[in-house]
Amino acid sequence: xxxxxxxxxxxxxxxHIQAEDINATIINGNxxxxxxxxxxxxxxxxxxxxxxxxxxxxKALIDHTSKEINATAAVPVPKNSESYRLLFHxxxxxxxxxxxxxxxxxxxxxxxxxxxxxxxxxxxxSEKLLSLELQDAxxxxxxxxxxxxxxxxxxxxxxxxxxxxxxxxxxxIDYSTIFKVLxxxxxxxxxxxxxxxxxxxxxxxxxxxQNNKKITSFNEKNRxxxxxxxDTVKVIASYDFLLFSKALQNxxxxxxxxxxxxxxxxxxxxxxxxxxxTILALLTSMExxxxxxxxxxxxxxxxxxxxxxxxxVEFINRPIFKINHTPVSxxxxxxxxxxxxxGFILGGVYKNKIENLNLSKRSLPASTRIILANIGYxxxxxxxLFMVLNVLGIRLSSLALVAGALSVGMGFGLKNIVSNxxxxxxxxxxxxxxxxxxxxxxxxxxxxxTDIRMRSTTINTNxxxxxxVPNQNFIETNVINWTMKDNIRRFAIPFGVKYGTNPQTVxxxxxxxxxxxxxxxxxxxxxxxxxTRIIMTKMGSSSVDFELLVWVSGIKMRRPKRTTSxxxxxxxxxxxxxxxxxxxxxxxxxxxxxxxPIPVEDxxxxxx
Numbered sequence: 001x002x003x004x005x006x007x008x009x010x011x012x013x014x015x016h017i018q019a020e021d022i023n024a025t026i027i028n029g030n031x032x033x034x035x036x037x038x039x040x041x042x043x044x045x046x047x048x049x050x051x052x053x054x055x056x057x058x059k060a061l062i063d064h065t066s067k068e069i070n071a072t073a074a075v076p077v078p079k080n081s082e083s084y085r086l087l088f089h090x091x092x093x094x095x096x097x098x099x100x101x102x103x104x105x106x107x108x109x110x111x112x113x114x115x116x117x118x119x120x121x122x123x124x125x126s127e128k129l130l131s132l133e134l135q136d137a138x139x140x141x142x143x144x145x146x147x148x149x150x151x152x153x154x155x156x157x158x159x160x161x162x163x164x165x166x167x168x169x170x171x172x173i174d175y176s177t178i179f180k181v182l183x184x185x186x187x188x189x190x191x192x193x194x195x196x197x198x199x200x201x202x203x204x205x206x207x208x209x210q211n212n213k214k215i216t217s218f219n220e221k222n223r224x225x226x227x228x229x230x231d232t233v234k235v236i237a238s239y240d241f242l243l244f245s246k247a248l249q250n251x252x253x254x255x256x257x258x259x260x261x262x263x264x265x266x267x268x269x270x271x272x273x274x275x276x277x278t279i280l281a282l283l284t285s286m287e288x289x290x291x292x293x294x295x296x297x298x299x300x301x302x303x304x305x306x307x308x309x310x311x312x313v314e315f316i317n318r319p320i321f322k323i324n325h326t327p328v329s330x331x332x333x334x335x336x337x338x339x340x341x342x343g344f345i346l347g348g349v350y351k352n353k354i355e356n357l358n359l360s361k362r363s364l365p366a367s368t369r370i371i372l373a374n375i376g377y378x379x380x381x382x383x384x385l386f387m388v389l390n391v392l393g394i395r396l397s398s399l400a401l402v403a404g405a406l407s408v409g410m411g412f413g414l415k416n417i418v419s420n421x422x423x424x425x426x427x428x429x430x431x432x433x434x435x436x437x438x439x440x441x442x443x444x445x446x447x448x449x450t451d452i453r454m455r456s457t458t459i460n461t462n463x464x465x466x467x468x469v470p471n472q473n474f475i476e477t478n479v480i481n482w483t484m485k486d487n488i489r490r491f492a493i494p495f496g497v498k499y500g501t502n503p504q505t506v507x508x509x510x511x512x513x514x515x516x517x518x519x520x521x522x523x524x525x526x527x528x529x530x531x532t533r534i535i536m537t538k539m540g541s542s543s544v545d546f547e548l549l550v551w552v553s554g555i556k557m558r559r560p561k562r563t564t565s566x567x568x569x570x571x572x573x574x575x576x577x578x579x580x581x582x583x584x585x586x587x588x589x590x591x592x593x594x595x596x597p598i599p600v601e602d603x604x605x606x607x608x
Contacts, residue, residue: 026137031065034058050127057134064141075159081173081242084164089238091160091282092266092275098153099274105146112139161282165289173246178239185236192229199225230269237265244283248290255291259283328392336388343384347377370435370452378454416472417455423471424454433457433474433481438558440480441473448558462559482558488530489557491550493567496543497575498583503544506580507534510548513574519566523550543583 029037038058044051078084115136122129199222206214240262247255259280266272266279316334319327354373433439433449439459440446447461457474459467473479482489497506514520514532523532530551538545548567556563575582 026133027140029061029137031062034061034065038062048127050131053131054134057131057138060138061134061141064138064145067145075156075163077163078167078171081171081177084167084171084173084245085238085242087160087164088241089234091157091164092234092237092279094153094157094160095275095278096269096271098150098157099271099278101146101150101153103274105143105150108139108143108146112136112143115139157278161285164282165286168245168248168286168290171245173242173249175243175246178242182236182239185232185239189229189232189236192225192232196222196225196229233265233268237262240265245286248286251291255287259287332392335391339384339387339391343381343387347380347384350380351377374453416470420455420471423475424452424457427452427457427471427474432484433479437484438482440482441469442477442479445469446560486553487557488551488553490530491548491552491557491560491563491567493548493550493564493571494537494545495548495568495571495575496540496545496583498581499539499544501544501580503536503546505578506546506575509574509578509580510534510546510571513570514548514550514567517570520570523552542585 038055041051041055041058075087075090076083078087115132119129119132119136122132199218203215203218203222206218240258244255244258244262247253247258262283263276263280266276313331316331317329319329321328351373354376355369357369427433433452435449435452437449438447439449441459445459445461445467447459447465447467449457450460450466451458452471454471456468456470459469461467511532511534514523532551533549535547535549536544537547548571550567552563572582
């Protein structure tokens with residue numbers, strides 16, 4: 001076998017005028033050379049799969065070299081609007097065929113590159129070498145054949161474009177006929193679209209019951225319908241081309257709109273991406289000839305801008321992921337964030353307006369304004385949230401499962417948050433505590449309530465420290481509200497005098513001092529229930545103890561330490577001025593004498 005292959009190599013080298021290498025000789029061989037090599041291989045009687053492959057490759061090469069590429073018939077000159085339309089229709093078909101040939105040529109080139117790389121790696125004495133070289137020659141022959149056909153179609157399309165440009169001057173185009181045909185073709189297109197969708201449904205039903213026979217039948221029908229559908233699209237585009245040509249004849253800017261319409265229609269055919277540039281080049285060249293370079297550039301600029309906008313819109317509307325089988329695009333995400341942003345802005349503006357509503361006239365209490373502001377703010381955010389869910393295509397019913405899962409979570413991790421939220425609602429509507437109240441908590445914190453939110457309440461202490469308190473503390477624990485009904489509080493100021501002082505004198509002195517002191521304007525004196533009193537509370541070890549019970553209103557009652565200090569100073573001064581002694585703790589020490597003397601030695605011994 002090896003001797004036979006070597007002899008064949010020598011024969012090819014001799015026949016092909018001493019070619020440089022066997023690979024180039026086989027690639028450039030003709031029909032007679034391939035037939036001669038095949039007859040030599042046919043004489044080989046030993047069965048071999050490699051030999052069978054070589055025979056098959058040689059037969060394919062002989063068949064390729066036997067083919068004659070006939071030049072395409074001359075393109076007829078259009079004599080009326082119908083032949084002019086058919087010429088454009090043929091131009092579309094030729095563009096599709098030409099592009100398919102280019103794709104095949106590119107595929108052949110890739111195959112050639114791959115197989116020649118294999119030839120470089122293989123042992124030169126291997127019997128597979130000839131098979132690889134014959135296959136390489138076959139790919140080269142295919143590439144040559146594709147290239148020849150491409151050249152033919154290119155020349156045909158070039159001639160068609162020239163005729164479309166030149167014959168437009170004298171081609172008469174009838175509007176009425178075009179619109180009638182377009183109406184019928186569009187109805188046909190709708191029917192075909194419906195039939196394709198119906199067939200797809202039937203095919204899916206057949207797939208469910210695994211009826212392969214029906215599936216095969218439906219596939220064949222589907223191919224026929226799609227071919228008819230795309231052909232109808234091309235026919236409609238060719239009639240719109242007539243309208244485009246009529247606009248060029250009238251030098252109307254409608255030509256640019258019709259150009260866009262033709263391109264949009266051709267998008268419905270599977271090969272559109274491959275021929276888009278070719279069709280646009282033809283339409284643009286016609287615009288330049290009949291509308292002028294400047295006008296075409298202006299129209300093309302506008303068209304290009306519209307294309308960019310269209311592509312941008314198409315890109316942002318392209319689904320990037322799904323939520324519960326609902327596609328979500330970049331545009332939807334942007335709209336969701338936009339709506340949320342607008343919701344927060346509107347909520348903030350509303351809250352600010354309500355909080356400052358008629359603030360100078362004080363027509364609404366501060367607490368009412370805050371409650372209305374907070375409730376309205378959260379309602380606006382809730383509406384914005386529902387709008388976001390609607391934009392994203394998420395139905396509330398689809399959130400039932402999520403809500404169920406959240407309810408379990410609320411029972412554990414979110415328990416306190418939910419409790420504070422509900423407590424906030426109770427506080428807002430119950431008015432047990434409200435904005436502006438002065439309260440005291442169980443842990444001793446005192447201060448004004450400055451804000452009540454859904455989760456927490458802010459207390460501003462007399463030290464101007466803002467304390468954030470969870471709302472549930474106001475519901476579950478004891479809270480002292482100093483100003484729930486009014487701004488009046490009774491202070492009990494303790495003091496004492498020495499034994500021997502007349503109690504009535506003490507009562508009169510302190511009572512007059514309180515009534516006559518000008519700076520205690522907030523003290524309530526004349527009231528059946530609320531009047532200033534001095535009572536004796538206790539007879540202590542060192543003093544007689546009294547308490548000044550005084551009712552104070554306004555700002556002073558909210559400053560207990562300062563107010564207590566002022567009353568104590570008043571009491572001290574009044575007692576001092578009236579020579580009433582304020583005692584201090586005294587201890588009487590009684591020392592008894594010892595009759596028995598203490599021995600000196602013993603005392604010294606014990607001291608050591």
